[in-house]
Amino acid sequence: MALVVQKYGGSSVSDAHSIKRVAKRIAATKRAGNDVVVVVSAMGDTTDELLDLAGQITPLPPQRELDILLTSGERISMSLLAMAITNLGVKAKSFTGQQAGLMTDAVHGRARLVDVVPHRIRETVEKGQVAIVAGFQGVSSTNDVTTLGRGGSDTTAVALAAGLDADVCEIYTDVDGVFTADPRIVPSARKIDRVTYEEMLELAASGAKVLALRAVEYARRYDVPVHVRSSFSSTTGTLVTGTHGDAIDPNAPAAEEETQMEAPIISGVAHDRSEAKITVVGVPDKPGTAARIFEVVAGTGANIDMIVQNVSAAHTGLTDISFTLPHADSPSTLAALNALQEELGFASLQYDDQIGKLSLVGAGMKSHPGVSARLFGALRDAGINIEMISTSEIRISVVTREDALDDAVRAIHTAFDLDSADGEAVVYAGSGR
């Protein structure tokens, strides 16, 4: 008998009909002999509707009150789901974040978990009942309601799975799992059967939206096996664990194993259109200048991604520094740099919001120079110019023109033999959240 934590997002519980459908799946999991704990998000557009109501009241709602408002959404979905499961003859009870023991700090709107004390959830499960837990929410040490921010329900699910020592945390979404690329761009993209936490972190950080970055971090820290799968089918999805295991190609002949042992294992190609590039032009190439620039940038709270500094031109002693950051962080960053132009001594600022980022993620990349060579070659053959490059142990990212991004993703997907063998189109229902 396994203990399974299942998380259903808002699109899986958008109305009474879909709540009943999800309830059937939960009841079936329970009847198959498992203990089941369910984490649920607010129904469909509830959160947006509540935000709209708040917007009608004030443009600047206090974050504490916004948290109380938004958490009513899960209260509705979780009680309805418990009713639907009970109606199928399986006992179920719903619990708020506070009741489930999800203790957080007091930073409303983006609270961090500080402890998970799921006594009541454990008791409920031990009684043979299904426990439904509100996603996205917790309670502070002062008994105030908090929310975990973006991707919060994924984090709730993984944290509960860790706290309950569950056998697996299933993240149900509207796609079949994690893909080698976005199937809307690469129709031949394949579902990835198995991926490590580290690779999933890089994929999530590089634009893959199917699983929240924070939940992956949590799963990695507590070694929680995560299964990303579709709530619309019973297909096996993508298993995220500490190692690749032997699941990549279970049918491969044993002889091949040895040769593959040290080969790089490419997980997939992620892309991201949410960033812009700022270039600080004509920076005096002397110690401390770059440090001072990034102090200023950090002071605005901007989330810097890639940084590139050109080799300085010997005859001028000046260099250019470029970095990427989310579009939303750009105005405040440009303003902060402009205000200190004299002090920093640079010539000018350039702003470019027409960039795209492509990331190739996989194990063993760094030790295989052939990987970057093949990537650069494929882009050259496709006539795509590379504007920035950044690498990690298991990722190579390049910045291209935004309108060349789709072609770049397809070229790299093909170059690394990621296209599905039989060329069949993969069913893809939209981007998961």
Next chain:
Amino acid sequence: MALVVQKYGGSSVSDAHSIKRVAKRIAATKRAGNDVVVVVSAMGDTTDELLDLAGQITPLPPQRELDILLTSGERISMSLLAMAITNLGVKAKSFTGQQAGLMTDAVHGRARLVDVVPHRIRETVEKGQVAIVAGFQGVSSTNDVTTLGRGGSDTTAVALAAGLDADVCEIYTDVDGVFTADPRIVPSARKIDRVTYEEMLELAASGAKVLALRAVEYARRYDVPVHVRSSFSSTTGTLVTGTHGDAIDPNAPAAEEETQMEAPIISGVAHDRSEAKITVVGVPDKPGTAARIFEVVAGTGANIDMIVQNVSAAHTGLTDISFTLPHADSPSTLAALNALQEELGFASLQYDDQIGKLSLVGAGMKSHPGVSARLFGALRDAGINIEMISTSEIRISVVTREDALDDAVRAIHTAFDLDSADGEAVVYAGSGR
């Protein structure tokens, strides 16, 4: 500086616009130098919409889950109200029933308060902030969310006023106060300036809907002054307290006081169309028969109101027993009695759902036989037949044909000089809840 508890019902916070209007009134009360605690119901039709959602899931939702579902309504209204008040420059925080310390038993759907521990509310008020509390909800000793049932928000407000030792509990509604009769039936009905707990209890029990019976009971027990008033005007409403005080006619000359001291003080005429009458015909007139009949009725949980037993006909030794009860309780009661017809030995059952009940409420009635004589005389003059009579210390109720009820209310209202002196029409916006 006074501590004021204000309660706003769903019709006062039906949309963003009305929430902002209510916020202005609260901010003004605060700026006038008062400490303010606000109890708020769910917005307009929220509760009905949530019940409808539950109905789409299952015809028999578990009551515990229904409580979690319904309490999301106050979570929305209270956080929006706190935002609106904050937006006016007055600090405000909202609190759930659990956070406000409203401890109840575990009877979901109609929990009773067992303790009120409003530490956080007191702290908030002491910091000079407005505390907004969710009406209708509490928490059980097992940390489960409960609801207080019908009129629950009124009860929350009175209980908090008692627990905080507030100077007054203001119940805001969409009418100007408690009236001498329903102004939709008696256009000349007057607003009652002051009424005692006992009279208000009788009025509420006799069909006046402006204040929940249970809240009045609570106010009486803890001696909380309750001010029923309109959220659409700043007019003084009806003050419900332990005595009539001297507020009935503050302008009356002192000489009149003595002569009025012992005179009956008529508060008003209430009416009720929600009851039906069951007559048990041909009951053997021997000891224990009536007791057995009402044991059977009590076993169904029916809420018996008036009981009348005819004098038995000497030649038959048989009598008839009639009683009134809510329409909704009738089917089960009729079935229970029918099943025991042989044992109880009665001849037949009669059911009549075309009755109306009129109640005249006021102090000093019992000791003034002239009151009932005037009442019966007025009905006779209006050609209205009386079918049942029941009296208490401060109430006389009569049952009439339902279609004669409005005429009866008007006749009694006039006979007891309750019509407003200047005959002006009273503005009446509907029945309060």
